[in-house]
Amino acid sequence: MSEARAASRYAKAVLDLALEQKKAGEVENDMRKVLDTISGSENLREVLSSPVLTTSEKESGLGAVFADTEKLTKKLFSLLAENKRVGMLDEVARQYLAQYEMIRGQDVAHVTTAVPMTPALEKKVLAQLKSITGKEVTLQHAVDPELIGGFVLRVGDLEYNASIASKLGNLKRELIQK
Structure with a gap:
């Protein structure tokens, strides 16, 4: 297990x-x-x-x-x-x-960034997530330098990958296909 x-x-x-x-x-x-x-x-x-x-x-x-x-x-x-x-x-x-x-009706958002988030940025992200989900959201933050820049956001089953590493990977796939 x-x-x-x-x-x-x-x-x-x-x-x-x-x-x-x-x-x-x-x-x-x-x-x-x-x-x-x-x-x-x-x-x-x-x-x-x-x-x-x-x-x-x-x-x-x-x-x-x-x-x-x-x-x-x-x-x-x-x-x-x-x-x-x-x-x-x-x-x-x-x-x-x-x-x-989850039992209390709060969602947990997992944010992975290349560098630590500032408290001001965390507040902005939480406000945006509340407007999207309509619920109170708790933020769990992780740092992964391999992302190069940008972020990966997961809330429940949804994932939004706005990392530089992901964009470079997509570009590489497109160039290989052509």
Whole structure:
């Protein structure tokens, strides 16, 4: 099973339990903290993916870093450690947030750019997406230097590819066909 599918299943299980226990909002806050902390700390990412550390060491480290989280979130840490999948915690958090936002009627837009987006540009993109979809949209941003320039935007099943790499690829195909 691919890591993304496994992360999605863990996230769905946690979300189902959180909704049942009426703790979905609190777990959402925990998942945002987890995602922000892991993405902001190269050391934590190395610790979580380290083959040298035992799963119990990784679990206790997570417990120390995220001491003020919900009991359900701590159970997720234990389950991931038990199944030797602690390295996918950030993806589980990302999937949880996406699934929870879908339940609340919000769409998640995935934007990939060649360079990081400025806060002003993010606001413009969010405003444009709200006018197109008619819903509140949450933006998930990724950076891929291989795009050269431009962006790739995905909302649900729709994709708009305005990257320089895509345009160069299209031009290459046209030239080869002629």
